[in-house]
Amino acid sequence: MQLELDQIQGTVLRDRPMPYVGAYLLYQIDDADQARRMLRRLIPYVTTAADWQGPDAGAWLNIVFTHPGLRALGLPRDILDGFPREFREPMRTRKEFLGDLGDSDPGNWDLPGRGRFDVGLLLMAPDQAAFDAKLAIGHGAQADLDGITRVDRLDIRTPENLREHFGFVDGISRPFIEGQGGEPKPGQAVTKAGEFLLGYVNELGHVATGPGPQALWRNGTYLSIRKLHQNVAMFRRFLKDHAQDADGEELLAAKMVGRWRSGCPLALSPDKDTPRDPARLNDFAYRDDDPDGRKTPPGSHIRRVNPRDALTDTIVDARLHRLLRRGAAYGPMLPEGVLDDDGVPRGAVLAFVNADPGRQFEFVQSQWINDGNFISAGTDQDPIAGSHVTDSDFAYPARPVRRRLRGLPAFVVTRGGEHVFLPGISGLRHLAGATAG
Known part of the structure; x- marks a missing residue:
């Protein structure tokens, strides 16, 4: 089954540029109407897995939400309760299970700086000029909305030696997702799309689904984010x-x-x-x-x-x-x-x-x-x-x-750390028009 590339946010299927310049921008929602307005402004600029050609190739803007963020946007309780437990509970409360103890205790965490965020923008580009262009889009979408507050920003950039900090070349191994197009590299495991995308068959033979209408969750997924x-x-x-x-x-x-x-x-x-x-x-x-x-x-x-x-x-x-x-x-x-x-x-x-x-x-x-x-x-x-x-x-x-x-x-x-929901394009549109239930 061919994936709906134009409905999938780009970070799921497309590798980061090398070198790269990027940032995580994290926001708190105090006004749902303003948050939906911000989303409507951003959606035309969200990079999909199909947007990997032309002068903007390799630069992207993607959007994620925490469970409190979906609640702040006005999703009904029955839908909110239908999400996986791991996503519903703050990652910091799962410290015993995840091994976040000692120096890794959530009491020592600094992302997000104020302890909570509702929506995040993921920006990535191959150079500073392309990054600045994406950053301007994010700033412009939120600039006049005082009901949306930026609570943190974390800048990311390729180290000078093009390796991760311990000195190893990074980003080598990844599965080949069935239906993504192209051919797997030698030794690259082919994995059912439903392991990584909702709305497709997974390795158990089931279609991976989410709560609420299909428009909300199809072509979406979860990102388990860790700052280490x-x-x-x-x-x-x-x-x-x-x-x-x-x-x-x-x-x-x-x-x-x-x-x-x-x-x-x-x-x-x-x-x-x-x-x-x-x-x-x-x-x-x-x-x-x-x-x-x-x-x-x-x-x-x-x-x-x-x-x-x-x-x-x-x-x-x-x-x-x-x-x-x-x-x-x-x-x-x-x-x-x-x-x-x-x-x-x-x-x-x-x-x-x-x-x-x-x-x-x-x-x-x-x-x-x-x-x-x-x-x-x-x-x-x-x-x-x-x-x-x-x-x-x-x-x-x-x-x-x-x-x-x-x-x-x-x-x-x-x-x-936090589990976040990365909707498909239809899911973003649904959230941009969602009303309290």
């Missing part, structure tokens, strides 16, 4: 303290992530970082080629969040927990070689596209990142993304004996 601070100096010191030389540091970093910093996977080059065809960086599996994790450790980051075929003989079907990850960096790079923290905020904002936040993002976060039972690793967590508020080790096969690193610190800590 990266302790870069801590990561560098850890590598130095547990390796004998620079080559050993690079190997250890690769073992923890599952890829070399260039993006080359250990599955294809386990002993050294070897240049590879970018189109083939996902052309590998685990079950037959690396069942014991001698190349890619079972506990490494990429093997945890996407086990591929490694769980074939278990009761867990990895296809039911796929995520489509959109990531962008914030804050300046820590200069190369610096091992002391400078106190400057830096990290990533991740937006996980999923049609079922409980079965997808929250399952992966709670069971695969912050628990090790599914790979018989007890309480050991993801070495990169785990919360590590309790003792957590990282072990991997090595010669002559298995290596175990004890007491991993929290290299990544949560600084904000």
Whole structure:
């Protein structure tokens, strides 16, 4: 089934430009009529998955809503109550389940700055001029509406070395969505559209739906947004303290992530970082080629969040927990070689596209990142993304004996998060004309 590209907001299917300049603009709604007026002004400028040609290619403006935001717009109670529990409840209230403890506790969050937002604009562009043009549209739509208050802005930008803050090439692995058009790359898993978009069949064989009229939810989805601070100096010191030389540091970093910093996977080059065809960086599996994790450790980051075929003989079907990850960096790079923290905020904002936040993002976060039972690793967590508020080790096969690193610190800590609803174009129009019920 071909997807309705002109009805789907662009961030779902289209990759970010590289390099990129962008921002998250967050607003609070105090006047529903003014909020609907703002929406009507913005809708003609919302970028769809079909809008990827011409002079504006690669720049987009998309709109998301929190559950309180939909309530503030006047959606009836029966529709509001029909949304998934994970979306209805603030993410900060789910801290125990998601592992947002210790330094990641919501009491330390700074996004949004005032603790709540109702509507968000996601802006992305390949250069400053294109970004400024999108920003002007957002500002213009809200400028004379005092019933809409901007409560936060987070700027995102490509780091100087075109990599994420730990030094790894980012944005390599993503599923190919059935019906999106084109052909999958070698090794790219083809996934039912209903895993990421409402109104289409999912991997369970059901049509993913939402509450209320079809116009509200068809071609929409949920983004599970996380603002993550990266302790870069801590990561560098850890590598130095547990390796004998620079080559050993690079190997250890690769073992923890599952890829070399260039993006080359250990599955294809386990002993050294070897240049590879970018189109083939996902052309590998685990079950037959690396069942014991001698190349890619079972506990490494990429093997945890996407086990591929490694769980074939278990009761867990990895296809039911796929995520489509959109990531962008914030804050300046820590200069190369610096091992002391400078106190400057830096990290990533991740937006996980999923049609079922409980079965997808929250399952992966709670069971695969912050628990090790599914790979018989007890309480050991993801070495990169785990919360590590309790003792957590990282072990991997090595010669002559298995290596175990004890007491991993929290290299990544949560600084904000929320499940948001990203409607299709018909859903935006419905909300722009919605009245209280």
